[in-house]
Amino acid sequence: MFRFSKKRAQSPRDEALRFELKARIERILELGAGDVVTVSQIACFEPGCPDVETVILLMRVGQPTRALKLLGAMEDIADEELARLAVPEKAAGDE
Numbered sequence: 201m202f203r204f205s206k207k208r209a210q211s212p213r214d215e216a217l218r219f220e221l222k223a224r225i226e227r228i229l230e231l232g233a234g235d236v237v238t239v240s241q242i243a244c245f246e247p248g249c250p251d252v253e254t255v256i257l258l259m260r261v262g263q264p265t266r267a268l269k270l271l272g273a274m275e276d277i278a279d280e281e282l283a284r285l286a287v288p289e290k291a292a293g294d295e
Contacts, residue, residue: 214241217274225256228282234261241274256285 210218218239225237236259244253254277256268268285270277 214274221254221274221277224279225258225282228279229258229286231258232261235259239274244271 221239222237225231225239226235229237231237238257238259240255240257241252242255244250250271250273252273254270254272254274256270258266258268260266270281270285
C-alpha cells in the first residue's frame with residue numbers, strides 16, 4: 201500500500217537559496233517568459249556522489265523537459281557551473 205506524507209516544510213533560508221538559484225539559471229540560460237525551471241536538492245546515494253545533489257528541471261516551450269544534475273548543495277553551485285550547462289541549452293533553444 202502506498203503512503204503519502206505531507207511535503208516537508210522548507211526553511212526560509214532554503215526557499216531564498218532556491219529562489220536565488222532559479223533567478224541565476226533563468227539569466228544564464230536566457231530563458232523566455234514561457235519557459236519554466238524548477239530546482240530541487242535531493243539526497244544522493246550513488247558511489248562517489250556527495251551527500252546531496254541539485255536537480256534542475258528545465259521546461260522550455262516546444263521542447264522536451266530536461267533534467268540537469270549538479271553534484272553538491274544549492275548553495276555551492278557557482279555561476280561557472282551554470283554557464284557550462286548553458287552551452288548545450290542555448291544551442292537547443294536556438295533550434
